[in-house]
Amino acid sequence: MITRALLRSLRNDLPMPFMFRQLGDKAPYSKSVEGRFRFQCPHCGETQAVVNPRNNLAHCFYCGKNINNIDLLLAVGYEFVDAVGLLQRWLRLYDAERDGPDMVSRPATAIQPSDQGATLIGHILRQEFGNPRPRR
Ligand SMILES: [Zn+2]
Numbered sequence: 001m002i003t004r005a006l007l008r009s010l011r012n013d014l015p016m017p018f019m020f021r022q023l024g025d026k027a028p029y030s031k032s033v034e035g036r037f038r039f040q041c042p043h044c045g046e047t048q049a050v051v052n053p054r055n056n057l058a059h060c061f062y063c064g065k066n067i068n069n070i071d072l073l074l075a076v077g078y079e080f081v082d083a084v085g086l087l088q089r090w091l092r093l094y095d096a097e098r099d100g101p102d103m104v105s106r107p108a109t110a111i112q113p114s115d116q117g118a119t120l121i122g123h124i125l126r127q128e129f130g131n132p133r134p135r136r
Pocket residue numbers: 041042043044045046048060061062063064065
């Protein structure tokens with residue numbers, strides 16, 4: 001199921017440079033300039049689209065358009081559903097690479113307060129381990 005939360009995650013949590021690496025030959029021309037990831041804008045063709053690392057959104061300084069991960073895949077020819085599927089796969093890959101083989105070492109700061117899964121797990125852990133007295 002495609003939810004708003006999923007789409008937001010696909011836009012925000014998968015860094016654009018990582019997506020470009022996965023796209024390989026299909027990716028628009030890109031380069032890093034002074035630490036900023038810059039690529040050829042799919043709308044105007046100028047290499048003036050620059051990714052803002054804070055929100056993972058690209059802005060083209062030539063035509064003024066904003067471009068997110070999903071926009072970019074659509075622009076290079078993917079159907080929406082395929083783009084979502086691909087980004088989901090790459091996001092899992094990205095998470096696995098970032099976390100490494102030991103998921104336990106993932107820093108607590110990576111877990112957002114709004115992450116319901118994490119809250120649920122925390123709740124279960126508290127139930128399991130938080131109360132040393134056996135229930136009667
Ligand atoms: Zn442009």
